[in-house]
Amino acid sequence: MTLGFVLWAIWGFILGGALQPILSVFPLFVIMYGVFNALGEMGPGVSTFLLAAAVGKAGGSIGTEVFTSIQNSFASTYRGQQAVFLVG
Structure with a gap:
């Protein structure tokens, strides 16, 4: 490497x-x-890029599920988006 x-x-x-x-x-x-x-x-440099890609995809999937739940837990769309922004 x-x-x-x-x-x-x-x-x-x-x-x-x-x-x-x-x-x-x-x-x-x-x-x-x-x-x-x-x-x-x-x-081994190839593993570094593959690992980064895998972690990025996992983070995107998990983040979508978690942030959607946070956003939907608020009464208004505005407050939900604001909460997701502040948590992120």
């Missing part, structure tokens, strides 16, 4: 430093950007 992050940083500096010439050949930019993203997911 460390190797991936080091290469990711080096590749990012190369991509950022030579951005103008690279952008003039758009397919080159697409390929270099693809390699840049792949380096971030090298080794």
Whole structure:
């Protein structure tokens, strides 16, 4: 994972430093950007992104259920939305 992050940083500096010439050949930019993203997911890094995606989806599902219940427990829609905003 460390190797991936080091290469990711080096590749990012190369991509950022030579951005103008690279952008003039758009397919080159697409390929270099693809390699840049792949380096971030090298080794255990892929688990980091998968874990973040899973936690985000779980949080969205749980939050929808919890906040809907909170919102519906108030008499007016305005007060329910206000409570959800304050809790969030």
